[in-house]
Amino acid sequence: MSSVRGSNTKPELLLRKALWHKGLRYRLKSELPGKPDIVLSCYKIVIFVDGCFWHSCPEHGSLPETNKLFWKNKIARNVERDHEVNVLLEQNGWRVIRIWEHEIKQSLEEVIEKIFSALSVSDHVTRRYGVNSISLL
Numbered sequence: 001m002s003s004v005r006g007s008n009t010k011p012e013l014l015l016r017k018a019l020w021h022k023g024l025r026y027r028l029k030s031e032l033p034g035k036p037d038i039v040l041s042c043y044k045i046v047i048f049v050d051g052c053f054w055h056s057c058p059e060h061g062s063l064p065e066t067n068k069l070f071w072k073n074k075i076a077r078n079v080e081r082d083h084e085v086n087v088l089l090e091q092n093g094w095r096v097i098r099i100w101e102h103e104i105k106q107s108l109e110e111v112i113e114k115i116f117s118a119l120s121v122s123d124h125v126t127r128r129y130g131v132n133s134i135s136l137l
Contacts, residue, residue: 011049033089034082043119053075055082056078056079057102060100097115
C-alpha cells in the first residue's frame with residue numbers, strides 16, 4: 001500500500017486545475033482534521049476528493065476477492081473516519097464538500113458547479129465568476 005498515492009492524484013489535479021482556471025484560489029497544505037485536499041479558507045469550505053475504492057463508493061466501491069475481511073474492516077474504518085472528520089470540521093464552522101473520483105472523471109463541469117453553488121457568493125464574485133448567489137442554509 002505504500003505505493004498508493006495519498007495526494008496529488010489525477011482526479012485531484014484535474015479539479016485543482018479547473019478551479020484555478022475559473023479563478024478560484026485555494027490552499028493545499030492544511031493542518032485541519034482529515035487533511036482536506038483543497039481548502040477555500042475565505043469561504044470556510046474544505047473539499048475532499050474521495051477515491052471510489054478507499055471510501056466505499058456506492059457505485060464503484062467493491063472489495064477485492066482476496067483478504068476480504070481485512071479490506072472490509074479497513075474501508076469501513078475509512079468511512080467511519082470520514083464521518084468523524086465531517087462532524088469535527090462542521091462543529092468548527094467549516095462546510096465540507098466530498099467528491100467521488102468518478103464524478104470528476106464523468107463530469108468535471110458538474111463538480112465545478114457543485115462547488116460554486118456552495119460558495120456564499122458576493123456581488124463581486126457573481127460578476128467575476130458568472131454564478132448566482134446560492135446558500136447552503
